[in-house]
Amino acid sequence: MPTLLGQNQYGKAENRVVRITRDGDTHHIKDLSVSVSLSGDMDEVHHSGSNAHVLPTDTMKNTVYAFAREHGVESAEQFGIHLARHFVTSQEPIHRARIRVEEYAWERIGTPGGKHSFVRRGQETRLTQTTFDGSSWEVVSGLRDLVVMNSTDSEFRGYVKDEYTTLPETSDRVLATEVSARWRFNWTDDAREMPDWEESYERTRTHLLEAFAETYSRSLQQTLYQMGSRIIEHRDEIDEVRFSLPNKHHFLVDLEPFGLENDTADGAVYLAADRPYGLIEATVLRDGCEARIPVDLTRL
Template sequence: MPTFALGPNQYGKAETRIVRVVRGPGGDELTDLNVSVALRGDLAASHLTGDNSGVLTTDTQKNTVYAFAREHGIADIETFAARLAEHFVGGQPSIHEARVTVEQYPWLPVDGAHTFRRDGGEVRTATVHHGPYGTRTVSGVTGLVLLKTTDSEFHGYVKDRYTTLPETRDRILATSVNATWRHGGAADSATARQALLDAFADTYSLALQQTLFAMGSRVLERCPDVVEVKLSLPNKHHFLVDLAPFGLDNPNEVYYAADRPYGLIEGTVRRDGVAIPEEVVWSF
């Protein structure tokens, strides 16, 4: 008879939405988060026999997120995630590892006191792993949309019988930055974000790959606590529209913004000579 074994497994409460208002005489502060928890440990019995004696329910995990926001506050999302992860591991003998991922949605004040508007910009992220190996934190940003109207070229690439893309010495370069940076403590995410913006703006780009390396390097230069930056940069293509059929020229003024397909440039920039600890491996 065939036998079967339980492989890596985890469970948790995904996407707990929480909005916290801190009220003060000078106006309110609004924090809007999406929190996901995943736990691992001595949980095989629940899968194999239905014995739930070691299971901390996902509803309890959700309630813990809400209670911690009230009891301890949120501060920065890295601290909030670490506090939760340490609690889940330290509070239950059956739980050996915790991963807490937080997304933060920005809101901007309208009247300076009680009214806000949702910012359509990027989302801040933080993921904390806590277990026997200690605590490891990865911060980041998703959906940071950037565009420069010039100072970008693309030429000298391989050409074969299927190549139709013309070389260009002046093009629009646009992307939606998804970046994470691994650090040993409370990295200054505002500084890291500004480093990404500055490098994108002041790098004369001969390829999006070159810009990626410049952006990652700038974060490492300005954030001494960061040891590694990972970037995923979709190339949001803008193609010149051929206006000749209408008797018009087009001196790099009218473009078609293509939705898909798109080039996807991804890479990691690390400090040279600095040992990088192994990733915490989660199968899901």
């Protein structure tokens, strides 16, 4: 039976790169994991094993390290742009490059001698994916593992009930989630001015957190929409935001068997349940734009 080769790509995944810039006694750290994926005229290597069009993945690894030295790491997005442009423009068989970058944050230890001493910031991982096909760009950035909580100003009432419903309504609950978010920039070609990638990330993250904190939540879906809307309304460079929010349930512990009250008004005790959990996912778009971020965020 005849067969056809479908979509294919190859590359070097999870190249760990740490670049330390010394400004006198003050040092600056960029800590990245960079994954390169290339596609193009690769039929022959699959059909006959000919490597005539194959750039070795070891060369991709070396390029990542060389570019970190040559171009520096101004931002995860800018570094991905440098790499994607290089692979597509320097290798004729390569028609498309996708660069994924995870950035791990370090913060300076605030002591008199702490100009070159750091502690790993235990919050989110910053993410970006840069795709270039020789003429147009797509840049999607975001974060994962950002755990947030509102200890009040959240309720859950008025939902559908059937013969299997046991969950009681509540007008005062803990709302906690671990935010996974991606946002798509509307910068698409070199003819336009690039966003300030570092400022954009910090401001977008701030709007996300402010919306979470300031929304009186009647559902996690409502909170998600407010987070996305705040970003779209305040960041002109972003057209689409995709969220995946697991509901990290906190249940009041039944202490009556021990003769104890468990009152939310006075030192309540909760069980933080890790599973099963509700999973809320949605995309928020600028009016007139089409969704392009995959529903499954693990594909980024």
